[in-house]
Amino acid sequence: MKQFTDEEKLNILSDLISMKSVNENEIEVANYLKNLFLDYDIDSTIIPVTDTRVNLVAEIGSGHPVIGISGHMDVVSAGDENEWVSDPFTLTERNGKLYGRGTNDMKAGLVNLVLVMIELKENNELINGTVRFMATTGEEVGGAGSKKLYEEGYMADVEYLWVAEPSHDTIIYSHKGSLNLKVTSKGESAHSSMPHLGRNAINPLMAYLLELDRKLNNDDRVNDVLGQLVMSTTLFNAGNQVNSVPEKAIAEINVRTIPEFDNDEVIALFKKTAETYSKNGAQIDVDVTMSLPSVFTSGKSNMVNLAKSIGRKHLGFDIDLKGSPGATDASNLLRDKGVDFPFMMFGPGETKMAHKTNEYVYKDYYFAFFDIYKDLILELTRK
Template identity: 50%
Template sequence: MAKISEAERLQIFKDLVAIKSVNTDEETVSEYLKDLLAKHGIEATIIPVSEHRTDLQAEIGSGKPVLGISGHMDVVSAGDESQWTSDPFTLTERDGKLYGRGAADMKSGLAAMVIAMIDIHDQDLLKTGTIRLMATMGEEVGELGSRTFAKNGAMTDVDALIIGEPSGYRIAYAHKGSMDIRLTSTGKAAHSSMPGQGYNAIDPLIELLHDANHQFRGADKHNQLLGDLSFNTTIFQGGNQVNSIPERAVAEINARTIPEFDNDVAEQLLDQLVEKWNKRGAKLSKETYMSQPSVETLGDPDLISLAQSIAKPYAGHDIEAGAIPAVTDASNMLADKPKDFPFIIFGPGSQSVHQVNEYVDKQMYLNFVDIYEQLFTEYLENKH
């Protein structure tokens, strides 16, 4: 069979962007990909995770080594669509760029991986080993899809992993962890002219946040590759009327963790602060509703150097390798892997992720199909 043409590569990408998988309905993406793969004789399995939300797994080849390739099928909301120059769910080309929600994060990377896999299969380019596609749901919120893959054993025999998140012509092999935490303070309502009859829920919550900021930011913990720990209150809600003592206040926090100050340490510190202020009369509670550990691999030289050498002619410059600040599905998929496990984040995209008029460079997207084809096959051949 002939390789998938440029027009077909663009049409597949366009089809994926048209599916409004905004934090939901990855089932439709899974069905599209399963049908596409089936047309080329590749069997795929749709894995239910929750209602209308699925993972998808497919593979070509057989035996060891096993190369895992992964991308997520969900996207974030387009926000105020009137602010977009064109329909966010219609892939639109302008000045060599392809615009649409998920164009960078990460339907371009997902499309490029799937097309590369199809071309490798159709051209009989895979001489040894297995390529396993793990397309995930829910990466943008909660990462339940990658947790499902980790729990069902899909990563057990995988010898290397490539995640196609939008790094552009740059490679990452580490990233910070992330935690989303909700702190709730309960008080007693009263008229503001008689505050002694109530208890202001805002006051102890502000005191706790000030204490937490001081302790987190003063922790003096640094990772040479990942940088510093961060702790930010991003949502604060309290009170409902200016002349009433508020009976409830809520703060939501995002922390970006490093191995030297990991999620468990952050949990313990916040628990201690809640206990401290409750002993002083507050009624505070803590809920951690998202916790993803940092990923710090050693940077496998074989995988990284191969990817660098293959991508350099397309980029026209040397390919740097390092860390990224964002969190990926690797937090779950590498949970039981050693630090020397071969892993990279490498995919088409731009810094426009999650923004109005999100885009990917058209030629970069097309190039990554070719980069992936060469990278997947050569890595497995070299490791045989």
């Protein structure tokens, strides 16, 4: 009978934290997990996504139901490492908290999913159904890994999906989409003493951005769970020197979308407005650099109900049900699933802690979620 001890759980998490899986180095995590699975006779497949990036998929059991469990292997940069109290890539315990880059977002959740699968397999506890583990690459930078899994059909037969992103006291069953646009305005340079000889690239771009900002952020469509769409211009670069009329200006925009005002409609609006400006003497081009649709499910499923009661049992407090403004891999994984599809994001850690300096996860929650995940799979696959 395999039962991971607390020490083993901490050691494995510590190994994962020591791997700097900041952009493009997820393969180290994938190889480690592949070997760990192999120690317990679980086959897994490394799926190349780009030259350097990979996903990892492993499966136990057979037949229905097919439960999809997912987490990303990448972490965001540690930022200024001097701002950290302890080394971001050394798991460090202080006052019941486990510090390190990726403890919260989301290696604690990822390790739990792996260890639960191993115990279920090793102890023959899964009497029914399939559990498919899908570890992704590049979640923090556009979701290339989850897109690949969706395209290769790994979600086709999945009947339940949960993503172990940090949200310890709340089950997220819907979230906004995320759309990145890059807008380039081209003009003609001239000396600023004779601006009429050139065409200023900044001016029309500012007008264009402000017009869209007013239009999008004042749109009155509201999703009951997710609220309104929001748009922010987040980057603006232009000009070479103070006495030259700029020939080029580039802005980048992030839009958080809702089903009622979705990515396609926003893209069409940006392009149509650009055409209007271009007809009037400007030259504005729009590129879509990332497009993750919103995820909207009803949250009404036996899985969510079970997660609520099992969560309460192991955490000792009531679990909320909510929508979230942040996007996850579910944007890609659930591309063709309907509103009734049982989906949740639920994992150890606090949503607000993601991407922060001195990131931590509470040790108790890390352990509790192992029990939650295991009980949940056993309940869902019970005949």
